[in-house]
Amino acid sequence: MKTLKKLTLALTLTASLAFTAFIPNVDAATQHTVKSGDTLWKIASQYGITFNQLKTTNKLSSNTIYPGQRFTIPNTTGITxxxxxxxxxxxxxxxxxxxxxxxxxxxxxxxxxxxxxxxxxxxxxxxxxxxxxxxxxxxxxxxxxxxxxxxxxxxxxxxxxxxxxxxxxxxxxxxxxxxxxxxxxxxxxxxxxxxxxxxx
Known part of the structure; x- marks a missing residue:
């Protein structure tokens, strides 16, 4: 009986953790997919961050970007x-x-x-x-x-x-x-x- 209780508890905990993993993190950084005509400056201005913050966060060594690229947009402003x-x-x-x-x-x-x-x-x-x-x-x-x-x-x-x-x-x-x-x-x-x- 004790083994059954332990097994039930373990399954419940595992299911709970698995469910929690699929809940989106509301504090997660925003993602932006580059569209034709986008520039780093336009993207940074769109989200209220600096050009350098966008480059640094995404480890970019060049200013050249391509449609379809995905960038992480950090919340560096502290403004929700x-x-x-x-x-x-x-x-x-x-x-x-x-x-x-x-x-x-x-x-x-x-x-x-x-x-x-x-x-x-x-x-x-x-x-x-x-x-x-x-x-x-x-x-x-x-x-x-x-x-x-x-x-x-x-x-x-x-x-x-x-x-x-x-x-x-x-x-x-x-x-x-x-x-x-x-x-x-x-x-x-x-x-x-x-x-x-x-x-x-």
Whole structure:
């Protein structure tokens, strides 16, 4: 009887381990199959990683790639897919109608705030931060952030992630025609793109 119990336990454990092996690992790196027209730079930008991270992860010694090749895309940003979506929705709402470069710059402001000791250190914390009882970003206050992001906003987020840490260190952006705060006009302007001034 003891032998039968041991055999049953062993079979149950083996079946359990076999079943677990087929459960996909949600933290596994993304895979990308090269399509005609792809370049390493395009692939890196698409996933929000740097060109060098893509090459290093896949042990590439050349920049030449071929359709059908499979590359591992590492998550080196620390930003989850849900956080990318939140960021893209904010970019879409804040920079609708602005040039593409302005959308990348808005995404960069969000990342710069995460990296700054003067702001929350998480994406959600930055997006939902309140100042004097109001959300720091108008689309969070008025609910526009709940609308889906378009493809250009998503691409802008990935580009900002790929070049994270570069740029002029902008922490703020505003429209000088509609801004009402004297304080924001006192900030050092880093660049003007479209209707937005970016500042630190």
């Amino acid at each position: 897919a849900a956080e990318k979506d939140l960021m893209a929705r904010l970019v879409h709402a804040e920079a609708k109608g602005e040039p593409y470069a302005g959308k990348v710059a808005v995404a960069t402001v969000i990342l710069n705030r995460i990296d700054s000791p003067d702001f929350p250190n998480t994406l959600s914390g930055v997006v939902h931060e309140k100042v004097n009882g109001y959300y720091a970003f108008t689309p969070v206050q008025n609910g526009e952030i709940n609308k889906p992001a378009d493809a250009e906003a998503k691409r802008a987020v990935n580009e900002a992630l790929a070049f994270r840490g570069q740029g002029s260190g902008s922490l703020f952006f505003f429209n000088p025609k509609t801004a009402k705060s004297d304080w924001i006009f006192s900030r050092q302007v880093t660049v003007t793109i479209g209707n937005h001034r970016f500042a630190k």
